[in-house]
Amino acid sequence: MELNWEELGFDFNPTGGQNLRTYFKDGQWQQPFYTTDEYIPVHIASACLNYGLQAFEGIKAFRGVDGKVRLFRPHAHAKRMAAGARKLCLPMVSEEFFVDACVDIVRKNVEFLPPYESRAALYVRPILFGTKPCLTVQAYREAGFCVFATPVGPYFKEGIHPINAIINRNQDRSAPLGTGDVKVGGNYASSMLSCQEAKDLGYKAVLYTESVEHRYIEECGAANFIAIKGNRYITPQSPSILPSITNDSLRQIARDKGFIVEQRPVDIAELPTFEECGACGTGAIITPLGNIFDPETGKTIHYCDETGPVLLDLYHSLQDIQYGRTEDKHGWCVEV
Numbered sequence: 049m050e051l052n053w054e055e056l057g058f059d060f061n062p063t064g065g066q067n068l069r070t071y072f073k074d075g076q077w078q079q080p081f082y083t084t085d086e087y088i089p090v091h092i093a094s095a096c097l098n099y100g101l102q103a104f105e106g107i108k109a110f111r112g113v114d115g116k117v118r119l120f121r122p123h124a125h126a127k128r129m130a131a132g133a134r135k136l137c138l139p140m141v142s143e144e145f146f147v148d149a150c151v152d153i154v155r156k157n158v159e160f161l162p163p164y165e166s167r168a169a170l171y172v173r174p175i176l177f178g179t180k181p182c183l184t185v186q187a188y189r190e191a192g193f194c195v196f197a198t199p200v201g202p203y204f205k206e207g208i209h210p211i212n213a214i215i216n217r218n219q220d221r222s223a224p225l226g227t228g229d230v231k232v233g234g235n236y237a238s239s240m241l242s243c244q245e246a247k248d249l250g251y252k253a254v255l256y257t258e259s260v261e262h263r264y265i266e267e268c269g270a271a272n273f274i275a276i277k278g279n280r281y282i283t284p285q286s287p288s289i290l291p292s293i294t295n296d297s298l299r300q301i302a303r304d305k306g307f308i309v310e311q312r313p314v315d316i317a318e319l320p321t322f323e324e325c326g327a328c329g330t331g332a333i334i335t336p337l338g339n340i341f342d343p344e345t346g347k348t349i350h351y352c353d354e355t356g357p358v359l360l361d362l363y364h365s366l367q368d369i370q371y372g373r374t375e376d377k378h379g380w381c382v383e384v
């Protein structure tokens with residue numbers, strides 16, 4: 049299949065490549081198999097279709113400057129999916145199986161891994177889903193686990209150029225004792241309307257607030273919120289935020305550079321005091337926020353027209369590790 053690496057968006061780009069599947073039945077995971085079929089037969093009454101029993105991950109593999117292929121922190125993604133499986137009461141594959149499956153899928157799709165120069169990557173998507181045909185809402189020990197890979201360009205076409213965001217106080221994506229801290233489909237379903245409304249108003253991202261007081265910042269779209277103030281790297285802490293592996297990595301890099309890392313509740317009122325703000329995640333790595341509009345006050349906080357120096361430096365430092373341009377001193381990459 050002919051792929052134009054430079055034109056790739058952050059989307060499912062079909063390749064005809066192989067994906068992996070296995071099913072949990074009769075108390076154990078069955079022998080995994082590979083297929084090029086992009087469709088999965090699920091029962092019309094399955095728990096995933098009817099009750100949203102689904103968890104997923106998004107991991108990137110990069111072709112390095114040295115020609116080596118690196119998968120970024122698959123063990124951390126395995127642990128996060130296991131946390132989601134616990135909340136959904138679904139059986140989970142072992143961490144070792146998860147990582148081996150992701151490595152195998154990269155190997156089997158290596159021809160679709162974009163070249164080093166392209167800034168693109170191979171996105172690996174493991175999915176866990178409830179397969180039990182049921183009408184009663186209860187936990188069932190039947191599931192499917194699959195992994196597919198697709199080449200992707202940057203999440204935001206602007207790449208590391210600032211985007212604008214709008215604060216949301218009237219549609220919650222998750223609740224403090226809910227599922228916001230795990231990567232399950234329902235969280236994304238509950239964010240659709242606010243995303244669409246923001247888009248209709250001309251905003252690329254939604255800044256979510258917590259669902260109790262709507263005063264503290266939670267996430268920025270499907271990414272964590274980060275801010276820079278002097279020598280401080282600040283990011284919200286809340287039980288309904290997804291623990292981003294990119295954010296965890298950036299916090300470590302920031303500490304390594306001598307920044308003080310603060311992970312704590314972040315009040316909307318603090319926004320004007322920040323020098324740089326951004327969204328971080330596997331897809332975008334870091335996307336700076338140029339403006340944040342608050343519909344309650346009608347005011348826009350302007351941060352930048354071009355990416356600020358600290359976020360730009362953090363972005364390059366993380367990409368340097370992912371593309372093998374610098375030492376991976378925290379042992380984050382798994383060579384494929």
Ligand SMILES: Cc1ncc(COP(=O)(O)O)c(C=O)c1O
Binds near residue numbers: 269293
């Ligand atoms: C809601 C949400 N928050 C944060 C993130 C960033 O997480 P990570 O850095 O592990 O990709 C993602 C994307 O995966 C997300 O969907």
